[in-house]
Amino acid sequence: MDNYYFRFSLGQRLLHGLLIVSFLGLVATGMPLRYHQAAWAVWLSHTLGGFRVMGFFHRSFAVLLTVCFLIHLFHIAYRTWIRKERGILWGADSLVPQSRDLTEFFQHIKWFLGLGPRPAFDRFTYWEKFDYWAVFWGMAIIGASGYVLWFHTFFSKLLPGWIFNVALLIHGEEALLAAGFIFTIHFFNTHLRPEKFPMDLVIFTGRIGEEELRQERPAEYERLRREEALPALRADPPPLWMKNLSRIMGAISVGIGLLLFFLILLAVLTGGGR
Numbered sequence: 001m002d003n004y005y006f007r008f009s010l011g012q013r014l015l016h017g018l019l020i021v022s023f024l025g026l027v028a029t030g031m032p033l034r035y036h037q038a039a040w041a042v043w044l045s046h047t048l049g050g051f052r053v054m055g056f057f058h059r060s061f062a063v064l065l066t067v068c069f070l071i072h073l074f075h076i077a078y079r080t081w082i083r084k085e086r087g088i089l090w091g092a093d094s095l096v097p098q099s100r101d102l103t104e105f106f107q108h109i110k111w112f113l114g115l116g117p118r119p120a121f122d123r124f125t126y127w128e129k130f131d132y133w134a135v136f137w138g139m140a141i142i143g144a145s146g147y148v149l150w151f152h153t154f155f156s157k158l159l160p161g162w163i164f165n166v167a168l169l170i171h172g173e174e175a176l177l178a179a180g181f182i183f184t185i186h187f188f189n190t191h192l193r194p195e196k197f198p199m200d201l202v203i204f205t206g207r208i209g210e211e212e213l214r215q216e217r218p219a220e221y222e223r224l225r226r227e228e229a230l231p232a233l234r235a236d237p238p239p240l241w242m243k244n245l246s247r248i249m250g251a252i253s254v255g256i257g258l259l260l261f262f263l264i265l266l267a268v269l270t271g272g273g274r
Contacts, residue, residue, distance in 0.1 A: 025061035035267035204246030
């Protein structure tokens with residue numbers, strides 16, 4: 001039987017679940033407001049009670065996503081300054097881009113072309129770091145512009161009027177970019193690429209098999225083995241109910257995301273927006 005090791009903690013998995021729910025909710029309620037003339041947007045808004053109700057749900061999901069973002073920032077600060085885990089800011093366990101990532105990117109291109117071996121990835125690959133920072137800065141930019149528009153009465157006392165036009169443009173375009181990126185690039189990198197299709201369960205179960213770890217992240221496996229850190233990460237195999245629940249949750253999330261992407265693309269091609 002293959003040994004299993006913890007890759008993500010329960011808190012990280014719950015936070016990721018909160019991120020999934022809030023992001024899908026924001027796209028499902030925000031894009032109908034942007035493409036309000038599209039037939040599917042009209043139907044969806046009327047089903048939920050109208051565009052005003054849609055706006056209420058959109059703001060509710062925005063608060064949920066803000067809570068998720070703040071919890072993440074607090075967790076980083078706690079690990080960095082209280083627990084003195086400097087490794088999360090730099091090193092093998094860090095999501096901060098480093099020179100190694102650029103090297104692995106070019107090695108990966110050569111591997112795709114059959115011109116060299118597959119790079120020996122550590123804990124986080126270059127595309128996982130790109131995904132992380134794309135979401136991180138997207139949340140900050142979309143969130144800031146969204147709150148300026150939401151509390152326009154307050155911010156109108158502090159900011160010139162043209163700022164609100166800029167905020168509206170940024171909010172809509174960045175949200176469209178975020179939805180397109182998550183529902184295509186992120187979904188493919190995480191779940192739909194051949195070696196993971198149809199679903200990567202690691203983010204749901206938190207566990208990764210030893211053989212999978214050794215093949216996909218050989219540098220991390222060797223580092224953990226060398227540091228004798230593997231026994232501390234040892235985990236029981238994910239039970240069947242957890243794997244099945246993970247498949248259901250993952251399939252629902254990916255399915256909703258792909259459906260929303262198709263509807264957004266349909267609205268763009270048919271001119272269903274303002």
